[in-house]
Amino acid sequence: MELNIFVQHFINALSLGSLYGLVAVGYTMVYGILRLINFAHGDIFMLGAYFVYFATIVYKLPWAVGVVLAIIGTTICGLLVDRIAYKPLREAPRISALISAIGVSFFIENFAVVVFTGMPRPVVQPPILMKPIEFSNGVRLIPLGILVPVVAFLLVGALLWLLYRTKPGLAMRAISFDIETTRMMGVSVNKIIALAFGLGSALAAVAGIMWALRYPRVEPFMGMTPGIKAFIAAVFGGIGSVPGAMIGGLLLGFVEIMSVAFFPTLSGYKDAFAFLLLILILLFRPTGLLGEKLEDKI
């Protein structure tokens, strides 16, 4: 394979993987604390994309403003989901919350169809992000391809800083191991859970915005498949682990892009790889790459 093409694939894999990673982080934080697969997370990601679309393309706001507004709007939606659909079910069996999550996912998707219509809408990419940079050895890169992983890594870095260097972060890590003990220390558990939802949604919003720029369009069901794949990425990395989610996302991105790059005949099976890998990982290393063992009640 020519260097030029390989570098293209590499950058593609890196940016797809880091997008999966950003979404996966949200899954992993919520699952780590509540043991809940937040099926609505992929749809939160979709909302982020739509908000930025409306802010910048429909209402012609500058990109910087649009992005900030989209992140804020998405975060509020994420918090509302927790407050309305999950919080009343904290003491209920976990399956109830899971079904509520499926309901919320349905709701957001179809609400989007009602409000935004089901038609895919094209996103106009800012030209500055699309102007190729050419290197002397023939490698051409599009700034967007570099921007995506850089932003993702910066954000995950910031999240890690928050988790490991601040008090709310300490509480969040503590809660995921032992809610009762953490409460005894005076931590208000619901606030910390809301923080986890808020942060996860903000990251999903950024991922949604960058996704919309990369595949320049938005549609109401765009969060479904990336959402499920990001959850798989979180399982790869070891559910509950933030660095694991990022690594899992990258791994998935590379598997998808590279398998198609090297074996173009398999491109139809691209989506199956993620699931096949998932089943294999679950069978041979159920805790994922960086995961701690989750205790089963026996």
Next chain:
Amino acid sequence: MEMLKIKNLNVNYGAIHAVRDVSISIDRGEIVTLIGANGAGKSSVIRAIMGLVKARAEEMIFTSPRDDKPVSILGKPAETHVKLGISLSPEGRRILPQLTVEENLNLGAYIRDDEKGIAEDMEYVYSLFPRLKERRRQKGSTLSGGEQQMLAVGRALMSRPDLLMLDEPSLGLAPILVDEVFGIIREINAQGRTILLVEQNAFAALKVAHKAYVLEVGSVGLSGTGAELLNNPKVRAAYLGG
């Protein structure tokens, strides 16, 4: 001066009536101990005080020496207790295994914002338990049982509680460590903290306690000073079945 007053406390787990009409009074500066065989309901009493289990009682009133204002803590959620000045080192230590020793201690000080005071208290805990200082960057899961117990006590001290509750601090410790732990309990008490101690190791607990209650299947069988109960043949009967 009374710090904690509990009248007719009852705790149920489903159909099990674990605590029946237990009344306890703790004065400022005291070490009070609750002893009794396994399953007598000791931990349930302490968990009820901390708000970790649903409980019924005629009254459960805590008076903090900070403002001398009596507050009912019955039915209050656990996270509010630390702010009032009550903290608990729970049974089984409940160290957060993936957090470092220092992070565990910091979590104990979660409600406080005075960084200088926190740093002082951290040094104080390290002076009580020098082993923790050596291991302050290690994860909780790598500590030995005795070290975890020290960490649990230290973490409960980090909120500067007026009332420190210790649930089975000697459980699973080698005899030499048991002596050390009880020595430290005395020391903490000597520095002005009131202590409620739940213990299976009755002998050691009675030796340090000013006042003791013996629980038998959920209700208070005997009470008195530590020295009185130490010489009471019924205490032995309560443990070994007479």
Next chain:
Amino acid sequence: MRRVRSLTLTIFSIILFAVFLNKAPELLNGYWQRILNLIAINAILALSLNLIYGITGMFSLGHAGFMAIGAYVSALLVLSPAQKNAMWILEDIYPWLLNVNAPFIVSLILAGLVAAFFGLLVALPVLRLGGDYLGIATLGFAEIIRILITNTARLTNGSLGLKGIPAYTTLFMSWGCLGIVLLCTVCMLRSNFGGVLRAVRDDEVAAKMMGINTFKVKVLAFTLGCFGGGLGGALMGNLITTIDPRMFMITQTYNILMIIVVGGLGSVTGSIIGSFLVTTMLEWLRFVENPITIFNFNIPGIPGMRMVIFSLLLIMVIIFRREGIMGMREFSWDIFFPKPKAKSKAPREKSETVLEVQDVKLKFGGLSAIDNLSFNIKRGQIMGLIGPNGAGKTSAFNVISGFYKPTSGTIKFLGKSIGGLSPNEVCKAGMSRTFQNIRLFGHETVLQNVMIGSRIRQKYSWWMTLAPFIFTDVIREDSEVKAQAMDLLEQLGLEAFADEEASALPYGAQRRLEIARALATKPEFLLLDEPAAGMNPQESEELMNFIRRLRDEFDLTILLIEHDMKVVMNVCDYIQVLDQGIHIAQGTPAEIKANPRVIEAYLGAGASEGGAA
């Protein structure tokens, strides 16, 4: 009498319904007939997913995949060669497939069987996972099926799908299939095997101790459920006449999941009611997507609104009525009649080393839970195992009963080594136990709990329960077991509770029920883990007599863990003492009471010489 009445009413309603179906083509237009068909198909799908999830407790999100398999198998069999030739445009169909053809009924059965086969393939590796992981793995599997169908165009015509499938799914066909599925399901769930399925859901650990190979049971239930999925998919394909891979996305599974949640997880009646409500509601809600004219205002249809309202309803159901419409209850004609109190009575009739524990060690990671434990129990003995918290008593129980494998050492039961056997095998060898934190099958009645304990002694196979009217062994053996269970309940003074849910019993009765259930496996050796925990002095007094009676009446050897020293000292012939994993003493109660090491372990160091004398 009651049974005759119920049977008559059931047959009468079925005839009425059949008459209605016969007239339906004249009474109803095509649209309503289609809805009626969909209700039946959805009910089949819901029943099969409910069997997997609601009854047996396996969280599966893969149903759409099995539906897809069934739909394609059936469609490929009923399509004519000419139709196939015309449809495969992009790639040629496999020649062997072109001429394969089968009648509709055969295609339905094959659809179910092929789906069941794939279900089995999935179940064997994947069911080792639990909870959410199982859900995600099955979801992944369903997606893989879908992608395979899209990409194997020579077999499936790929993303173009299949069109012009003959509309063989008539009202009689769909409701007939539902009738058969319903009959088999109800029969199975009413047999003792059905109790076993629910027992696995309620408490897998306890089920193992009843001698049940829970993995096998789970694989069975999953495979059966997949059969239903395939059947439902096939009926669906022949109703809609067009299928393509996009029809079988995860949304399809969610739809079925919603039906069983709305109806009540674990309730067969609920699945039927749920499919009726959800199907009609989804159709009825179409009005919000159609343009309406009120007076002179034209309100345009709002696409998507239907699902918005629907998902809101689902969230509200789960928040405000979590258990669904039926909960776990079932429909019974008896609700229309006053309840008679039924009782059955039938009379019942009724030194070597039983257990040899030698040098047993148990380590978790580096931590030693049991350090060198050795003791023997003779037939008819009541042995106590005592020690302070964390001494390793329950670990010792778990090693003996097969939940943990000893790190080293041997355990012989009735002369045979049992170290390393699984709990269900240990149970079959003649050992049974209770648990510290009572583990009953909480949603089952008291009688069912005991009957599940007898399942290992029954000879009939699970598949016979699908048609007990043919394989009458099921009925005979179940009624035998029932009578025995009633006797047991009577002996333990629980007969008054026979039809109560186990979780509703008072605490002391729950303890006794757990023992009754253990006795139903007909053990020679019984392990009791803290039988007196949570009892008041009077109750524990009764317990002492009860334990002695157990030994005498049931010819048992008993090993018990207990903290209530009064019970231990009075009831045990011999006592073993553990402290922090170390076997520190053994002897008669009097010896133990006087042993300084024991006193020290219980009262604390120094107590034995100290003041307490």
